[in-house]
Amino acid sequence: MxxxxxxxxxxxxxxxxxxxxxxxxxxxxxxxxxxxxxxLRDRGVGLCLHDARFAELEAAGFLDARVPRHRLTRRRWLVRDGAEPMGRPLWDQPFPFHSYHWGxxxxxxxxxxxxxxxxxxxxxxxxxxxxxxxxxxxxxxxxxxxxxxxxxxxxxxxxxxxxxxxxxxxxRYAGYVCWRGSLPAERLGGAARRWAPEHAVTVCFTGGQCVLYRIPGPGSGGPLLNWVLYAAPPDGALPPEDRASVPTGSVTGPLADHLAMLLERHLPPYWARVIALTPPELTSVQPVHxxxxxxxxxxxxxxxxxxxxxxxxxxxxxxxxxxxxxxxxxxxxxxxxxxxxxxxxxxxxxxxxxxxxxxxxxxxxxxxxEQAPDWSTMDGAGTVAWWEQQVAPTGFGGHALAR
Ligand SMILES: Cc1cc2nc3c(=O)[nH]c(=O)nc-3n(C[C@H](O)[C@H](O)[C@H](O)COP(=O)(O)OP(=O)(O)OC[C@H]3O[C@@H](n4cnc5c(N)ncnc54)[C@H](O)[C@@H]3O)c2cc1C
Structure with missing residues (x-):
């Protein structure tokens, strides 16, 4: 037609x-x-696309390999463990994705x-x-x-x-938000070497989680570190009638204090530092719907x-x-x-x-x-079983194009 x-x-x-x-x-x-x-710049920062989805979208003529992207191969699940800077590894999950800068x-x-x-x-x-x-x-x-x-x-x-x-x-508002941010990877200095570029990281804690991965930066400034931290916001921090996003540069007061508290209480020191290095003008809050x-x-x-x-x-x-x-x-x-x-x-x-x-x-x-487990009791096998239960039978990272 x-x-x-x-x-x-x-x-x-x-x-x-x-x-x-x-x-x-x-x-x-x-x-x-x-x-x-x-x-359009203000739509969060990083996103990941499953390699199989990219291949289908490339064949269908929507994307091609010229779009700047960063290769990811593993997703390391971690939990805080005393003063251990990087946290205790729970699972190295295969992660055939590339990350993109939304803009x-x-x-x-x-x-x-x-x-x-x-x-x-x-x-x-x-x-x-x-x-x-x-x-x-x-x-x-x-x-x-x-x-x-x-x-x-x-x-x-x-x-x-x-x-x-x-x-x-x-x-429908899900009852929790994500704090998100990005910063030039060079801000981490020599400490960046402790985090393999092809690894995405998920830090688990009761009541939330934090996902971190590198994305291509705009211009020639090198990659950005992108993070998303999910947790319930403090009471009254979002207007109940219109739970709109809090744009970059406007995350202040109880929302900023709550993020600082979550970092101190739940994140291993290395990952807390990555987030604390993020300038306020690159930090935002997005209610999950x-x-x-x-x-x-x-x-x-x-x-x-x-x-x-x-x-x-x-x-x-x-x-x-x-x-x-x-x-x-x-x-x-x-x-x-x-x-x-x-x-x-x-x-x-x-x-x-x-x-x-x-x-x-x-x-x-x-x-x-919302119902995250008690991570202090979880081991590798328990984490894999917990994950499989969530994704079965649908799979992860979006449906094939034919669906
Ligand atoms: C605040 C926010 C942050 C996000 N961050 C991320 C992220 O970091 N990673 C990720 O994968 N996904 C993110 N998403 C989701 C992601 O943007 C979408 O899933 C993806 O962009 C596809 O969305 P879309 O094009 O359908 O809608 P959108 O990207 O939301 O685009 C809708 C467009 O419609 C325009 N519009 C709205 N109303 C009107 C109107 N009345 N008249 C004319 N134009 C209008 C808007 O300006 C906008 O450009 C975010 C969404 C939001 C709202």
Whole structure:
């Protein structure tokens, strides 16, 4: 099916990938409406992509090896043990992933968009209408509604398009947050040699965990150390009605004090030092949410990426899931003879995959944060058995593209 006018609301990972699909499949006009005025930088920092997912996404034309990435091979699980600087190793898990800088990944997807795609920055969509045979959007930069044959909601976990597809459905706060940060690896000086570059690290403690790995840095400044520490925040530290992220540079007061307390009480000295070296302007807090929509299409509206599926970050599948949505959209587009066929083919391909990933993220969050075991009693075999119980039968790192 070729031709037609397509609007993509949101120009981040899912939005760029879906716009590329629409252009490749021969839509006459593809417009991306992105709320942010400039480059998208503030989406956390590091993310990991399973090597098998990368291979599929490369074959499908979404990514290539020119995107800066850092190779990881093992994930070392550690627990604090007295004054032992690095902690007590529990398990060296095979970890066939590469890490990415979120901003560099987005930039690569953005640069791959053909010149025929009109990418409008500073274009927040204020209203969306559902019609059986067309859809319309009103964005801040235009006076009235613009009509399209298809509107793709790739506008993230607080999606405005989702409100039109399934009113009242929104992300659910998991009851804990992640503090995240990054710093140039050179800040660690000679001590960096004690941490193998290809190792990701998970420090376990009762009530939370901290994941650390290197990522490519922007420019020629060398790699960054990226960390994410999960735990419940102190009471009252987040406004209850709107548990929004606390952006970089604004983590102060009880949230900063609580992080310092967690480092002192739970992390082995080496890893506590890595985090303590992080400048406040590179530290943020993100409440953990999850969401699987009851349906991802309505009329000529379709949801992709975090607008449809918010998976807790433990599964390292956010970007892969968004890109897989675009892959499924492309397969449905190729097979469809009409817009309704395209919409129903896409929904059939992605509905259950999204729900399975959300359920897996909940299992991982419960086991690793909410009901984490007493680590002082755990050994290597116990840790492997504990992990296997969480990931079976789904596996880890996102579904294959065909799902
Ligand atoms: C604060 C935050 C930090 C994150 N950090 C990480 C991380 O470090 N690692 C990781 O793997 N994943 C992270 N994620 C998740 C990750 O960003 C997504 O899973 C991934 O980028 C795919 O998401 P997406 O493109 O569907 O949505 P998003 O990346 O959230 O993009 C949605 C886009 O829609 C735009 N938008 C929203 N509303 C409107 C509107 N009304 N009109 C027009 N545009 C609109 C937004 O400006 C944004 O650019 C983070 C998410 C958030 C919210």
């Amino acid at each position: 070729r031709g037609g006018r397509v609007a993509v609301v949101g120009g981040s990972i899912a939005g760029c990938a879906c716009a590329a699909v629409a252009a490749r499949q021969g839509a006459d006009r593809v417009v991306v409406l992105e709320r942010s005025p400039g480059r 560099l990944l987005w930039q690569a997807l953005r640069e791959r968009l053909p010149g025929t795609v009109e990418y409008r920055s500073a274009a927040p969509v204020a209203a969306v209408t559902v019609e059986p045979d067309r859809a319309a959007v009103r964005s801040g930069s235009s006076p009235g509604f613009e009509e399209y044959d298809l509107v793709i909601g790739a506008d993230g976990y607080r999606s405005a398009v989702r409100e039109a597809v399934c009113p009242g459905v929104g992300p 999850d969401l699987a929509v009851p349906r991802r299409t309505a009329g000529r509206l379709l949801l992709a990426g975090d607008a449809a599926t918010v998976v807790r970050p433990h599964n390292t599948s956010g970007a892969a899931t968004a890109l897989n949505d675009a892959g499924a959209l492309e397969a449905a587009w190729r097979a469809a003879g009409s817009w309704p066929e395209l919409l129903s083919g896409y929904a059939a391909a992605r509905d259950s995959a999204g729900r399975e990933l959300v359920a897996l993220g909940r299992r991982l969050g419960a086991a690793q944060v």
